[in-house]
Amino acid sequence: MIADAFFKTTNHFFPKLSIWLSSVDDPRNKNKIIYSPSHLLWLGLFLFLLRLGSKRKIKYKLSTQDFLKNLITLTASYDENVAHHDTVEYFLDKLEPMELYKVRHKMTNRLIRMKALDKFRLLDKYFMIAVDGTGHLAFKDRHCPNCLTKQKEEKILYYYHNVLEAKLVTETGLAISVETEFIVNINGASKQDCELAAFYRMAERLKKRFPQLKICLLLDSLYAAGPVMNILKKYKWKYIITFKEGSMPDRYDEFLKLKKLCPQNEIELSNDNAVQKYSWVNDISHKENFFDVIELNEVNADNRTRFVWITNLDVGKNNITKITKGARLRWKIENEGFNVQKNRGFNLEHPYSQNEMAIKNFYLLLQIACIISQLIEKGSLLAKKVQKVFGSATMLFEQLLEDLRTKFIGSSFSNKPIQIRLSSFP
Ligand SMILES: [Zn+2]
Known part of the structure; x- marks a missing residue:
């Protein structure tokens, strides 16, 4: 049931996802390629979707014949075995993160165009996007030239990477990543990067990606300042x-x-x-x-x-309660966003790699997997069953892991279009 829901949900919302994944600009030496980008990127997505916790488990959990057949159904490529986790990492070391930004954009754009999220808009008009920063990785020793440093009295306490996220949030608990800006020093700059500087970089890209979209940004008090308001006015965004x-x-x-x-x-x-x-x-x-x-x-x-x-x-008088309800959704980026990604099997703060590029790519794959995960949980195929049958989302994805590695689902899976609606309840 759950594996069927996974295939149907992915196919309904993102019928071209495997095509998008396979059309990333492949940085490898083309003569030596064995696995398609789609094969490797799907393995990266399964690392998070199935809450594997560490990349070694790709080899230990997913190298079964049934899983291979399921993966082949998904990617429409014909591989003889499931790639080793080192091969996945090698690919992510080289891949330009911008390629995954593009894939995520195609996904969020598709959700908006198919009007799947329309009913969650503020005042039936504005998509609510919460923006907030959070810790990503921390290291005892310097990990790369661009690490931020926490200092006390001229002494460096630790090195770290932060991240700024823009997530589309809904009253029902969806928190869908639409834009990411890594908060790290750029080219060894002497002044440390910070959340506001990252916001200016991110805002420009968000506007470029969604030039016409009616957006209301939900921001914390750090953003209550003239220069931020000027940007918001320039881009014609609403804000709370x-x-x-x-x-x-x-x-x-x-x-x-x-x-x-x-x-x-x-x-x-x-x-x-x-x-x-x-x-x-x-x-x-x-x-x-x-x-x-x-x-x-x-x-x-x-x-x-x-x-x-x-x-x-x-x-x-007529809209104040609705606007206030929207304003209070800002904390969803903390709860449904960061806390879930840090604590419920996604392991956001785990260093999946030491390589700077791969770190970003793993982060972006986590965001993409989290979008798919939420659509499965909140979609009409499963929404009510999540609590009743599985007790929690974590158990639901444990079952999905078990099914995908021990049963070939593809043969019974039909490509017929179906209607899936997102739950209107939290
Ligand atoms: Zn670093």
């Missing part, structure tokens, strides 16, 4: 940014004063669990940028929480 007093103290004071002057901009809602008081102020200006400010005070049995955001969406 966490607002802390320290980011723009004058604007913050202005908001508090204006709030008192507009008592009509207030709504109170209550349900069984909490009382929510919303207030807002329109049109605060900061160096040629105009934005609205939203405040939400929430009181429940144990807690009293206050949130403040700034946004260039036009806030009013």
